[in-house]
Amino acid sequence: MNETPEPPKNAGPHLELPADLEPVYSNLVRISHSPAELVFDFARMLPDQPSAKVLARLLMSPIGAKLFLRALGENLSRYEAAFGQINLPGEPSLANDLFGFIQPPEKPPEG
Numbered sequence: 001m002n003e004t005p006e007p008p009k010n011a012g013p014h015l016e017l018p019a020d021l022e023p024v025y026s027n028l029v030r031i032s033h034s035p036a037e038l039v040f041d042f043a044r045m046l047p048d049q050p051s052a053k054v055l056a057r058l059l060m061s062p063i064g065a066k067l068f069l070r071a072l073g074e075n076l077s078r079y080e081a082a083f084g085q086i087n088l089p090g091e092p093s094l095a096n097d098l099f100g101f102i103q104p105p106e107k108p109p110e111g
Helices: 063-082 094-099
Strands: 028-033 038-044 054-059
Touching: 054 063
Parallel strands: none
Antiparallel strands: 028 038, 038 054
């Protein structure tokens, strides 16, 4: 029996990736908007470089952007459930909870 498996429900449309598609790493995004669309400029900032080069620009409708936000939140929740909490810079960490963060003494004002 050679039965083709049925795709899972709610899997979304089938996406075809071009053979020459290259992944883009971005560590910076600028988001702007008009009444009709949101614009995402994905860039990569490298050390000792005066500016970041925009590598991709995505445009989305406000509804599409809100659905993307929902999907991203759901996927980040599943990621953290599988791999642990993502700590952002400036947020408390386990090391800070266990050992405390020691602030260097402030310099007295000159005068």
